[in-house]
Amino acid sequence: MKNVRKNFCTRFLAQLVTPCDSRLLPWKDLRFLKRISNKGSVPAWFTYLFNLVVISNSSSFFLLPQFRIPHSYTVASICSIDISRNYLFNPQWAISFNRDTNSFLVGRVIITYSALRNEALISHWIASSVDDLLSEFTACQGCASAILRSSTSKTLLKRCPSEKRFSYVPLSSLIRYPTKPHTYIHADTRSVSLSASLGYAKCLLLFYLFAPVRLPPMLNQVSRISDILLPSSVSTLYIDGSFLPPSSHLTPSMAYAWTAIDSDSFILESHYNTIPSLFPSALRPKIFALLHGLDSLPRYSKITVTTDCAQLISLWSTYVDAPFNPKMLKEFNHFLWSWTRAIISQKNLKVTLNKVPAHADDSLNNHVDDLAKAAHTDSCLSSISPVILAPYFLQFNSFPVDMNIRKFIGDIFDAKSLLTLALLPRFNLNSSISDIDWACIKFCFNNKQLQSSHRNGRSEFCAFRIKILLDMLLTLTTLQRRKPYIYDPS
Numbered sequence: 001m002k003n004v005r006k007n008f009c010t011r012f013l014a015q016l017v018t019p020c021d022s023r024l025l026p027w028k029d030l031r032f033l034k035r036i037s038n039k040g041s042v043p044a045w046f047t048y049l050f051n052l053v054v055i056s057n058s059s060s061f062f063l064l065p066q067f068r069i070p071h072s073y074t075v076a077s078i079c080s081i082d083i084s085r086n087y088l089f090n091p092q093w094a095i096s097f098n099r100d101t102n103s104f105l106v107g108r109v110i111i112t113y114s115a116l117r118n119e120a121l122i123s124h125w126i127a128s129s130v131d132d133l134l135s136e137f138t139a140c141q142g143c144a145s146a147i148l149r150s151s152t153s154k155t156l157l158k159r160c161p162s163e164k165r166f167s168y169v170p171l172s173s174l175i176r177y178p179t180k181p182h183t184y185i186h187a188d189t190r191s192v193s194l195s196a197s198l199g200y201a202k203c204l205l206l207f208y209l210f211a212p213v214r215l216p217p218m219l220n221q222v223s224r225i226s227d228i229l230l231p232s233s234v235s236t237l238y239i240d241g242s243f244l245p246p247s248s249h250l251t252p253s254m255a256y257a258w259t260a261i262d263s264d265s266f267i268l269e270s271h272y273n274t275i276p277s278l279f280p281s282a283l284r285p286k287i288f289a290l291l292h293g294l295d296s297l298p299r300y301s302k303i304t305v306t307t308d309c310a311q312l313i314s315l316w317s318t319y320v321d322a323p324f325n326p327k328m329l330k331e332f333n334h335f336l337w338s339w340t341r342a343i344i345s346q347k348n349l350k351v352t353l354n355k356v357p358a359h360a361d362d363s364l365n366n367h368v369d370d371l372a373k374a375a376h377t378d379s380c381l382s383s384i385s386p387v388i389l390a391p392y393f394l395q396f397n398s399f400p401v402d403m404n405i406r407k408f409i410g411d412i413f414d415a416k417s418l419l420t421l422a423l424l425p426r427f428n429l430n431s432s433i434s435d436i437d438w439a440c441i442k443f444c445f446n447n448k449q450l451q452s453s454h455r456n457g458r459s460e461f462c463a464f465r466i467k468i469l470l471d472m473l474l475t476l477t478t479l480q481r482r483k484p485y486i487y488d489p490s
Contacts, residue, residue: 013053014069018200019076019207021069024054024061025200026133032178032195033077060132060199078208079176081120083112089159093177093194094122095201096169097209104202105169106137106177110160118171123163125192132199135179139190140165162190175208177201226295228271235263236304237293238364241285242372252280255375256289259368260296267364271296272371273381279332279402285372286312287336294343294351302350308358308365316353320344330404335394 015035016025027046030036036046053067081094089111096105107123124140139162162185178196185192194201237258244253257272275288286309297303307313319328319337328334344351356362375381394401401408480487 013067014074016049017063017069017074018203019074019211020203021074022062023199023203024050024063026061026197028135029178029196029200035075074207076204076207076211077178078204079178081109081112081171081174081176083171086112086114091159093179093183094120094174095177095205096122096174097205099173104205105167106198106201107167108160108163109174110163110166112171119168120171120174121166122169122174123160124165124167125163127198128191132202133197135194135197137192137194139163173209175205178204224295226271226292228269228296229298230260230269230296232298232301233262234260234268234297234301234303236261236306237290238306238368239286239289239293240307240309240365240368240372241282241287241289242369242376243280243282243285244376245280252277253376254280254285254288255372256285256292257368257371257375258289258293259364259371260293261364265364269296270368270371272375272378274375278400281332283309283311284333284336287333287340289372291336291340291343294340294347294349297347297349299347300349301347304352304354306354306356306365308356308369310355313353313355320351330406332403335402 016030017023018025025033025035027036027042031038050061053063055062055064082090082092090109092109094107094109096107097103098105105122105124106127107125110121110123112120124143125137126140128134128136128138141164143165177194178201179194183192183194237260239256239258241254241256246252253274254277255272255274257270259270260268262268271292273292275285286307290305290307290312293305294303315331315337319331319334320341328337331337343349356365359366394405396408396412476487480489
């Protein structure tokens with residue numbers, strides 16, 4: 001179980017579907033797009049996903065309605081036709097769509113023409129099968145809409161011995177067919193095998209031609225968590241957070257506060273509130289204080305944020321000042337940092353962070369610290385849920401996930417293992433579940449270093465752990481099931 005989870009690579013369904021959001025990508029296409037490993041056979045998880053999200057008895061991998069992904073979240077790797085060598089032989093595989101006949105044309109772009117003509121000469125290739133999941137094509141031997149081979153340049157004929165039919169196609173209706181740059185054409189059979197399936201190429205072209213343009217979010221449509229709008233005279237924000245762990249409180253409690261001052265050090269506004277105790281930590285309320293304060297600023301503000309938290313300033317330089325890094329998703333509070341980046345970008349804020357000593361003689365820092373602590377006991381406050389308004393967030397059974405995704409999946413596996421152990425018949429029959437120290441058992445299951453004595457470095461307890469999970473220990477119940485003729489089940 002641990003090895004499966006350790007080697008598990010987290011992916012989103014949007015990475016595994018076509019840009020037109022209607023089909024699951026075949027394993028061959030995923031390999032070509034390098035979204036999965038290029039080694040081994042089709043894994044069990046993909047087979048399970050196929051049975052879960054694809055319509056039953058659908059040979060074209062059509063998704064069930066509840067698993068459709070909006071266009072704005074799908075991944076579209078579209079390559080345009082290279083027109084840098086107009087009027088020169090520049091072969092490149094392409095796919096085109098004829099709006100008049102509602103038909104697709106796959107072939108090689110032989111030559112492109114300048115902007116005055118804005119068209120390309122493309123050869124005709126026909127799919128060897130009606131199955132869109134395949135990618136085998138043969139040269140067209142003749143059709144009514146094509147130009148005869150004899151009507152083309154003799155120079156081109158020498159370079160295209162396999163093609164016999166050609167057409168002039170507008171460049172606006174062409175995209176590159178997703179395949180390797182140098183695809184071998186079998187001269188004897190006049191056939192070719194392209195990298196991606198025809199179905200994926202069709203979806204890519206239709207998305208390119210008809211999908212709505214993905215516009216950036218408008219500034220007047222930014223989702224807000226703050227109903228406060230500070231004046232343009234604000235120059236400094238003091239922020240702080242407070243965290244009460246379960247040891248000092250019935251349940252974990254997190255609260256934040258900020259104070260806005262102008263250039264004359266007059267307090268313009270102060271605000272404090274509590275946030276839900278999801279993923280409790282001392283840093284989380286401080287980040288939310290920063291987020292709420294920035295959301296209260298007017299656009300084009302130049303602000304100095306003052307805090308006594310050195311960790312927040314360090315993470316700021318990593319996750320806000322630097323370009324986006326996918327490794328950010330491995331950290332706690334990753335969607336809060338992403339939201340902070342979005343607010344700064346959409347409001348064109350210029351933010352400078354300033355560090356002040358904690359519990360020093362700075363009266364404004366002490367003031368905002370007292371406000372954050374007072375929020376825990378203020379019964380008139382209503383907790384703000386930042387999850388609903390975030391630009392994106394992950395969910396597991398409607399539970400927001402704002403931590404390392406792999407670690408969260410590991411916790412799910414651990415909980416499942418512990419539940420499997422608790423439901424074993426030996427515990428239900430011989431003792432009460434409440435009499436078992438489950439916290440200690442969970443610690444033992446997660447501790448790999450216990451009783452390490454094997455030469456290969458594996459723990460003896462690891463074998464015991466696997467056996468007890470799979471009900472393989474030589475208990476009387478197991479022996480009665482294996483050898484009922486020796487051990488009487490009665």
